[in-house]
Amino acid sequence: MQVLQAGPHKLILLEIDPAAITEVAEQAGFETRTKDAAGHILLDLTATQRDTPLLLFDAADPANLGWFSRCQFYVDGRTGGVMQTPISIANKRDRSGRNVSNGLKVRIAKELPASFRLPGKQPLTEQVLYAMLSNLLGALVKTGVAVCGGTAVQPLAGRTEAPGVRN
Numbered sequence: 431m432q433v434l435q436a437g438p439h440k441l442i443l444l445e446i447d448p449a450a451i452t453e454v455a456e457q458a459g460f461e462t463r464t465k466d467a468a469g470h471i472l473l474d475l476t477a478t479q480r481d482t483p484l485l486l487f488d489a490a491d492p493a494n495l496g497w498f499s500r501c502q503f504y505v506d507g508r509t510g511g512v513m514q515t516p517i518s519i520a521n522k523r524d525r526s527g528r529n530v531s532n533g534l535k536v537r538i539a540k541e542l543p544a545s546f547r548l549p550g551k552q553p554l555t556e557q558v559l560y561a562m563l564s565n566l567l568g569a570l571v572k573t574g575v576a577v578c579g580g581t582a583v584q585p586l587a588g589r590t591e592a593p594g595v596r597n
Contacts, residue, residue, distance in 0.1 A: 431555055433544060440544035444516075444556055446471055451538070454560055458567035469541045474522065476533040477571065483531035483586040485569070486519075489576035491588060500573050503566050507580030514549050515562060516542055521584055531586050534570070538563070 432443040448464045448471060455462040455475055463474040477484060489504065503512055510518040522533035538559070548554055548562075569575050577585050 471538045473536040485574035486586040487588040488585040489578045501576045503575045507577045
């Protein structure tokens with residue numbers, strides 16, 4: 431981890447190892463393609479061993495109340511940002527434009543404001559990021575991740591379409 435000062439702005443530069451990220455994803459049961467860019471790392475994840483969708487569900491649907499109460503991670507449905515983390519997700523689509531139920535795209539920011547803190551005021555280090563990514567991927571497979579509002583990120587589990595108009 432490095433600190434960069436550019437005028438009045440301070441940034442934390444995480445030195446994330448793409449091989450370590452790939453290993454974390456593989457341990458969670460995902461096949462991954464990793465692309466290392468200047469300010470972020472992109473992961474194309476697919477859970478090939480799963481017959482059921484990843485547990486990414488709509489937090490507003492009352493039928494998902496049981497999942498919502500067990501969630502450790504919440505996704506802003508308008509931006510794809512996993513709340514209070516440097517991670518964002520997006521749906522993976524097939525050639526016809528439909529969501530792939532066993533895959534996601536994940537973006538991990540390597541440049542963050544110096545004031546960035548995790549819940550509990552914990553500073554972010556590379557080791558903490560690897561553990562957080564492992565927990566997020568485990569939640570997608572075992573306990574569930576809630577999508578809150580918006581339409582940019584669509585749920586993969588539970589009711590995946592908005593309920594129709596009631597008479």
